[in-house]
Each structure stands twice: as structure tokens, then as C-alpha cells.
Amino acid sequence: MIELSQIGFSYENTRALYDISTSFSPGELVGIIGPSGAGKTTLLRVLLGELTPTEGKIRNVNGEPLAIGYVPQIDAGERSFPLTIEEMVLLGAASYSAPQPWFSVREKRECRSILDRLGIYELRNNRLDELSGGQFQRALIARALMSRPNLVLLDEPTSGIDLKTLRQVLDLVEELRTEGYTVVLTTHDLNWVAAHLPRVVCLNRTIIADGAPAQVLTSDVVKETYGADVDVVFHGGKPVVVEAIGKGN
Amino acid sequence: MNYLTEPFQYDFFGRALIVTILIGALAGAIGPFVLVRRMAYIGQGMSQSILGGVALGVTYGLDLYFGAAVAAVVSAALIYFVRNQGLPIDTAIGIVASTLFAMGVAVVSSSRDRRLNSTNLLFGNVLGVETSDIILVVVVSAIAGVILFRFYKPLLAATHNYSVANAHGVKAQFMEIVFSALLAMVVVTALRTLGVLLVAATLLIPAATATLTFRSFAQITVASTALGVAFSIIGLFISFHRNIASGPAIVLVGASVFALNLFASGATLKKGLLQR
Ligand SMILES: Nc1ncnc2c1ncn2[C@@H]1O[C@H](COP(=O)(O)OP(=O)(O)OP(=O)(O)O)[C@@H](O)[C@H]1O
Ligand SMILES: [Mg+2]
Numbered sequence: 001m002i003e004l005s006q007i008g009f010s011y012e013n014t015r016a017l018y019d020i021s022t023s024f025s026p027g028e029l030v031g032i033i034g035p036s037g038a039g040k041t042t043l044l045r046v047l048l049g050e051l052t053p054t055e056g057k058i059r060n061v062n063g064e065p066l067a068i069g070y071v072p073q074i075d076a077g078e079r080s081f082p083l084t085i086e087e088m089v090l091l092g093a094a095s096y097s098a099p100q101p102w103f104s105v106r107e108k109r110e111c112r113s114i115l116d117r118l119g120i121y122e123l124r125n126n127r128l129d130e131l132s133g134g135q136f137q138r139a140l141i142a143r144a145l146m147s148r149p150n151l152v153l154l155d156e157p158t159s160g161i162d163l164k165t166l167r168q169v170l171d172l173v174e175e176l177r178t179e180g181y182t183v184v185l186t187t188h189d190l191n192w193v194a195a196h197l198p199r200v201v202c203l204n205r206t207i208i209a210d211g212a213p214a215q216v217l218t219s220d221v222v223k224e225t226y227g228a229d230v231d232v233v234f235h236g237g238k239p240v241v242v243e244a245i246g247k248g249n
Numbered sequence: 250m251n252y253l254t255e256p257f258q259y260d261f262f263g264r265a266l267i268v269t270i271l272i273g274a275l276a277g278a279i280g281p282f283v284l285v286r287r288m289a290y291i292g293q294g295m296s297q298s299i300l301g302g303v304a305l306g307v308t309y310g311l312d313l314y315f316g317a318a319v320a321a322v323v324s325a326a327l328i329y330f331v332r333n334q335g336l337p338i339d340t341a342i343g344i345v346a347s348t349l350f351a352m353g354v355a356v357v358s359s360s361r362d363r364r365l366n367s368t369n370l371l372f373g374n375v376l377g378v379e380t381s382d383i384i385l386v387v388v389v390s391a392i393a394g395v396i397l398f399r400f401y402k403p404l405l406a407a408t409h410n411y412s413v414a415n416a417h418g419v420k421a422q423f424m425e426i427v428f429s430a431l432l433a434m435v436v437v438t439a440l441r442t443l444g445v446l447l448v449a450a451t452l453l454i455p456a457a458t459a460t461l462t463f464r465s466f467a468q469i470t471v472a473s474t475a476l477g478v479a480f481s482i483i484g485l486f487i488s489f490h491r492n493i494a495s496g497p498a499i500v501l502v503g504a505s506v507f508a509l510n511l512f513a514s515g516a517t518l519k520k521g522l523l524q525r
Contacts (some may be wrong), residue, residue, distance in 0.1 A: 048416045081285055083411055084465045094406035095418030099400035101467070127464055135366035147417035 001025045001061045002047070002151070008055030009042055016042040026150070027065060029177040031193040032186045034203035035226050040186040041073075043203065044153050047184065057247060068111070069149030069181075071140045074158045078130050079128045085139050086111060087125040092146030114142045116219075118172065134165030141172060152176060154185035158192055170196050190222070190241045213239055265375035265442065265495065267383055269391040269481040270437045273451065273499070277477020278397055279431050280456030281469050282408055286428075290339055291328070293449035294346035296436040298324030300353025300445045307364050308356055313426045314385060317440050321433035324349055329425075350445075354480060373444035373487070373496040386438045393434045400427050405466060447496040454503035455480060461510045480506070 007020040016039040024030060032040050046058065047070060060066050069092070072078075083091075090111050097103055103111070115121040118138045121224040123131060131139065139158060144152055157169050170192070176183050188194055190233050194213040195201050202208040202216060202225040209216040209225075217239040219232045232239050256262040283292055306316020322485070324345055331341035357365045369377060397404075406414040407424035415421040432452075439448045455476035459469045481515040484499030 045412075048412070050412060050415060068416045070413050072410065072413055075410075077287075078410055082281075082460050082464070082466055082469055083409065087465050087467065088409065091402065091406040091409060091414070092417055094402040094414065097402055099399045101398055103402075105281075125464070143413070149417075153416075171493075 001063055001101075002066070003059045004056065004062050005059075006056035007046060007053045007058060009039075009051060010054050011042075015205070016056070017046070017053075017205055022201065022210055023061075024151070024182055027180050028199065029179060029183045029197055030185070031197040031200045032184065032202060032203055033190055033193055034186075035187070036188075038204045038225075040094060040203060041155055044155055044184070044186060047151075047153060056087050056142070058140055064150060067082075067147070067149045069144030069147050069152040071137075071144045071152065071154040071157060072159065074133065074136060079131075079136060081128055083128055084125050084129065085120060085131070085142075088116065088128060088139060089115060089124075089142045089146050092143040093148075096148070102249075110132070111142075111146055114145050118142050134161045134168060137161060137165070137169060138172070145176075149181065151182045151184070154183070156187060157185055158187045158189045166192065190217070192224055194241065196237045217241065229241065252486070252490065254346065256486065260484075261376055261378060262489060264378045264380070264483070266384055266485055267362040268378050268386045268442055269375070269485050269499065270478050271386050272435065272442060273455075273477035273479075275390050275393055275477075275483030276435050276439065276448070276451040277474040278470060279393075279435055280348050280452045280454075280473050280477070281459065281466065282404065282428060283432070283452050284456045284460065285466075286408055288338060288342075288343050289449075289453055292347075292432065292436065292452040294328065294342035295321055295324050295432055296439070296445045296448040297346045297351035297353075299436060299440065300357070301349035301351075302353075303370060303440070304353040304356035304360070304365060305361055308360060313364065313440070314437060317437045318347060318411075318433065321437055325429040325433060329429075344462075351365075352487075353445075369444065370440075371444045371446045373442045373447065375442050375488070375495040378441055382441050389434050389438050393431055396427060396431060400424065404428060419472050443496040443499070447500050450500040450503065451477065451480075454500065454507050457504070458507045458510050461507075461514050476503070476506070 001023055003023040005021050008018040009016050012073050016065065034040050034159065042051065046053055047068060090107065093103060093107050097107055112121060115124055118141060120135055120138050120142065123135060128136065158166055161169065172186065173183055194217050198212060200213050200216055201210045202221055209221045215233055219230055221242055222230050222232060231242050232243060234240070254429065299317040302320020302323070303313055303492065306319070307313060323487040327345040328341045331344060332338050339348035357367050357370065391446050403414065403419040404424050404427055406419050407421040411421045435452065436448050445449060455473040456469070458476055459472035463469045480503040481499050484502040485495055487502065488495040
């Protein structure tokens with residue numbers, strides 16, 4: 001279990017996060033929502049260990065050592081790189097693979113089975129810029145899995161993809177959870193989180209609310225998180241936020 | 250056959266050939282990493298920078314390569330320092346490289362030391378290759394080869410996405426040092442045969458040519474290495490027979506092959522790396 005107690009983080013002159021106390025248990029699937037500038041990426045970078053909290057402590061309590069699989073926000077620069085899908089996914093193994101330029105047969109087999117599972121096996125010899133947004137998203141997830149993680153962090157996996165792909169990403173994320181991975185993702189897409197994730201953390205520099213969507217997503221909480229006037233209605237037992245919120249990006 | 254055998258009547262040619270082949274291979278192998286970092290100017294920057302080190306080193310009675318190596322390290326450190334102040338990397342390279350280059354030119358222009366021949370330093374001189382140069386190049390290439398063999402995967406991972414590699418357990422920061430070290434090795438060893446102004450071309454041209462044809466990074470690296478060697482050999486022969494300086498001959502052979510390839514594959518280049 002990862003436990004954050006009173007975490008704060010300040011960039012040179014921006015206090016991006018303060019008083020964050022929460023925990024993520026093994027096998028949990030958590031969505032972090034909040035408007036632009038809320039500190040979602042900052043929180044992920046703290047979890048990644050890329051940023052050291054300026055306040056508070058982050059601990060890995062009585063669990064196996066943390067191995068993080070990171071699925072970054074899609075970046076155009078990354079996609080113009082002359083790599084094949086299989087090459088990129090294999091790079092997830094770079095830190096534990098033997099000190100030679102090639103990957104072992106076993107690693108290649110592992111990679112192919114991951115590609116197969118994510119439905120991009122046929123595309124393994126394609127270049128990165130020859131994939132659609134959703135296919136590339138899956139390649140990024142494949143690379144994260146190739147690193148043999150127990151915690152998977154996804155930054156905005158729902159941005160810039162169509163409904164059908166969104167559905168596929170969701171299925172995938174749920175599958176990861178059932179396989180025992182801890183999954184934490186950030187998103188702008190409130191309704192997607194509300195409808196599909198068991199737990200949501202509303203973030204705006206600090207935690208506004210944390211829990212099951214049906215409890216957490218009241219119009220008051222959403223207003224406080226986003227600073228926008230919204231209504232929450234229930235549809236098929238799930239909360240739906242109406243009226244466009246935030247600007248997204 | 251005469252065309253191929255005649256040059257070997259001269260001792261210097263065999264020596265020059267060994268050195269050029271090794272440097273061609275080394276620069277060819279590292280070139281793809283330089284290219285994908287969009288740091289095309291780093292090779293240029295580092296090699297220009299070493300002129301300052303060479304000039305000062307020689308003036309104070311030190312070895313040519315010693316001054317060059319120190320300058321390469323200083324140059325890399327300064328470039329990263331300036332960049333970390335928040336300036337774009339090309340600005341950092343430009344400022345550091347031209348300053349150290351200017352220092353070099355200043356010293357060279359006022360010096361009477363024969364070893365500080367500006368033409369040779371700027372454009373290289375194969376006639377000047379001595380046994381000690383060969384030893385140095387062989388040793389340094391071997392070390393660089395081992396480093397590249399050992400760190401190819403983590404280096405590629407960190408080059409592709411620093412944060413992701415870091416998260417997945419690669420020592421990304423250390424890979425920056427590995428990359429700079431490899432680059433410094435090429436730039437310093439190429440000083441004698443290519444001079445400080447033409448090294449960058451040997452880092453970029455084989456790699457760029459390879460990316461026109463090959464799809465995977467592994468193929469590109471292998472092809473780039475082979476092309477680096479081929480350009481060096483062909484260039485050296487042409488240089489001998491046409492009596493032109495070897496550095497420009499090698500670069501022009503590479504540029505011609507690149508241009509032909511570009512022309513042939515022009516239609517498919519639309520989405521390629523070189524477009525942006
Ligand atoms: N490298 C940085 N240096 C200084 N300030 C930063 C840096 N990165 C982010 N910030 C600031 O920290 C705050 C939180 O940024 P962060 O990127 O974590 O937000 P976010 O919730 O991920 O936003 P988005 O939804 O737009 O991705 C913002 O005010 C931002 O301006
Ligand atoms: Mg963000």
C-alpha cells in the first residue's frame with residue numbers, strides 16, 4: 001500500500017499541492033480528476049519519484065517493492081521517433097534486460113504476448129507515427145507492462161481519443177486491475193470516471209473529496225473542484241455531470 | 250586495381266585508412282542518437298569548442314588530445330549548465346560553442362607554434378596521422394564500442410522518453426553522461442583527420458541517410474555504422490587521387506549518397522524524421 005501523508009509540493013513560486021493525505025491499496029483502480037492546473041500531473045510525478053515532496057511523506061507500507069509502469073500523456077515528439085512498436089515496447093525492459101544491445105528470446109516472447117493482449121500484435125513492425133491515437137495509447141500501456149510493474153500510472157489516457165477507443169482503454173484498465181495491478185490515472189473526463197471507476201479523487205491543489213463516484217460527485221464537490229456551476233443528475237444509478245466544465249486540454 | 254592499390258605505396262595512407270574507418274564507424278553508430286535527440290548542433294558545438302582547449306593546451310606544452318578532451322568535457326558541462334538555467338538547448342550550445350571556438354581562434358591566430366596550423370585544426374589533415382594517433386583511436390573506439398554495446402538499450406530508452414525510462418528503472422541522468430562521453434570520444438578522436446568543423450557532418454549524414462531507408466532504430470544504427478565506414482573509405486581514396494583534403498572528400502561522398510537517396514525516396518519522406 002502506498003501512503004501519502006500531508007504531501008505538499010511547491011515549484012519555485014507555485015504551491016502546486018498541499019496537505020495531500022491518501023493511500024492506494026494493491027489492486028485498486030483510482031481516477032484523479034480536477035481542472036487544468038489542479039496539480040494532477042504534479043501528483044503523478046511525485047508518485048513516480050521524479051519530484052521529491054517539499055512537505056510530508058510518501059511511504060510504501062508493508063508491500064512488495066514499488067515497480068512503476070508509467071503511461072505518459074501522448075506527446076508528438078515521442079511519436080516522430082524512428083522506432084517500431086515492438087522496439088518501443090521492449091524498451092520497457094531496458095533496466096532489467098542483460099547488458100547487450102539485443103533483447104532475450106524470453107523478453108521478446110513476453111513482449112509479443114503483451115502486444116497480442118492489447119490487440120496491436122499485427123502492428124508490431126509499424127513505426128510509431130503509423131498508429132492511430134488509440135493504438136499508440138495501447139503501445140504506451142504495453143511498454144509500461146513490459147517493465148513488469150505493480151503500480152501503473154496513466155496521465156490523461158482519455159484525452160484525444162474517440163468514444164470507441166475510450167471504451168477499449170477502459171476495458172484494458174479494468175482488466176489490469178483484475179490482474180492485480182494497482183492503477184492510478186488522471187483525467188479531465190468527469191463522466192467517464194463517474195461511470196466506470198470505483199474510486200475517484202477530486203483534486204484542486206489539495207484533495208476536495210475522495211471515494212466512490214456516487215458519494216463523491218455531488219454538485220457541491222464538483223463546484224468546489226472546478227469552480228464552475230454544474231448540476232449532477234443520476235442516470236441508471238450513476239452520477240452524470242451536466243453542463244460543460246473546465247476547459248480541458 | 251591500380252586505383253585501389255596505388256595509395257598503399259605511401260605509408261601514411263594505410264595509417265589514415267585505419268583511423269578514418271574507425272572514426273567513420275564510431276560516428277556512424279552514435280549518429281542516430283544525436284539525430285533523434287534533435288541535437289544536430291551538439292556535435293558541431295562540442296567539436297568547435299575543443300579548438301579552444303587544443304589551442305590553450307598546445308600553447309602550454311600539453312598534448313593535443315589532452316586539451317581537446319578537457320575542452321570537450323568543459324563544453325558538455327557548460328552546455329548543460331546554461332540549459333539548466335532555462336535556456337533552449339540550441340541557444341546553450343550556440344553560446345558555449347562559439348565562445349570556446351572564439352577563444353581557440355584567438356589563441357591560434359596569435360600563436361607561432363607550428364602545431365597550431367589553423368587549416369589542419371579546422372579541416373583535418375590525414376598526412377599528419379602518426380602511430381600514436383592510431384593507438385589512441387583504436388583504444389578510444391574500443392572503449393566507445395564497449396560502452397555502446399553495454400548501454401544501447403537504456404540509452405535508447407532514456408533518449409526516447411527521459412521520464413518514462415526513469416520511472417521504469419533506467420538511470421536516465423547517467424545516460425546523459427554516457428551520451429556526452431560517447432560524443433566527446435568521437436569529436437576528440439576525429440580531430441586529426443576531420444578537424445573541428447567537419448565532425449558534425451560525419452555524425453549526421455550516415456544517420457540521416459539510414460533513416461531514409463530503414464524502419465527500426467536497430468536497423469538504422471547498423472546501417473548508419475556501415476555507411477559511416479563506407480563513406481570514409483571511398484572519401485579517402487577520392488581524396489588521394491583527386492588531391493583534395495580528406496575531411497571534405499568524406500563529407501561530400503556522404504552528402505552525395507544522402508542526396509541520391511533523398512531524391513529516390515522523396516515521395517515517402519513526408520512523415521519522416523527529417524521533415525520537422
Ligand atoms: N515545471 C513547472 N515549473 C513551475 N510550475 C509548474 C511546473 N509544472 C507545473 N507547474 C504549475 O503547477 C500547477 C499544477 O500543474 P500540473 O501540471 O500538475 O496541473 P494538471 O492538473 O496536470 O493540469 P492539466 O490538466 O492542464 O494537465 C500549475 O499551476 C502549473 O502552472
Ligand atoms: Mg497534467
